[in-house]
Amino acid sequence: MPKSMGILGKKVGMTRVYSDLGEATPVTVIEAGPCTVLQVKSEKTDGYNAIQVGFDAKKPSRVNKPMNGHFQKAGSDGFYHVREFRVENPEEFQTGQTLSLDSLFNVGDIIDIQGKSKGRGFQGVMKRHGFAGGGAGHGSGFHRAPGSIGCSAWPSRVIKGKKMPGRMGNDTVLKKNVIVIDIRTEDNVILVKGPVPGAKNGLIKIFTK
Known part of the structure; x- marks a missing residue:
């Protein structure tokens, strides 16, 4: 597991983009973020440095009481997906902070993407x-x-x-050294070159390098 910062996203599907010379590049469209920092973990209190983030807002009526209290500490109603990212300096983050695409990635970056592959059965x-x-x-x-x-x-x-x-299938797959082709912050969308693991609407973890 990469010990680097990242963001959660949802696979939308695949398409292609064209360069000024008319060259077609296959890309995967990922709806990534915004993510909310729910908890900051440090080596002193938890034994390791990490941040817990939430993605894909959920109605408060669909959240149980223990998780509702956990989400309220970050000033949010609830999320469908809660994951952790290892970080080197947890003091740089605070509970309730919002993580967005433009604060983590730039066009041309080399990133790692993790998803769960499609299950094929026996x-x-x-x-x-x-x-x-x-x-x-x-x-x-x-x-x-x-x-x-x-x-x-x-x-x-x-x-x-x-x-x-x-x-x-149905395995956690990490694809390394994926190129960021485009970032559309107004739609919270990132376009990466080539395919990524998982089915449409599957949860994706995007890591910085």
């Missing part, structure tokens, strides 16, 4: 690991199976880490 080795499979003809009795997976007399077992069928 899949075979061809889809999960890219195995070639067997012949497709009617005479073949070997189409999509993994083939031999074990050894003979020694060591008479399947080696750990063998690529096998299993659950695919």
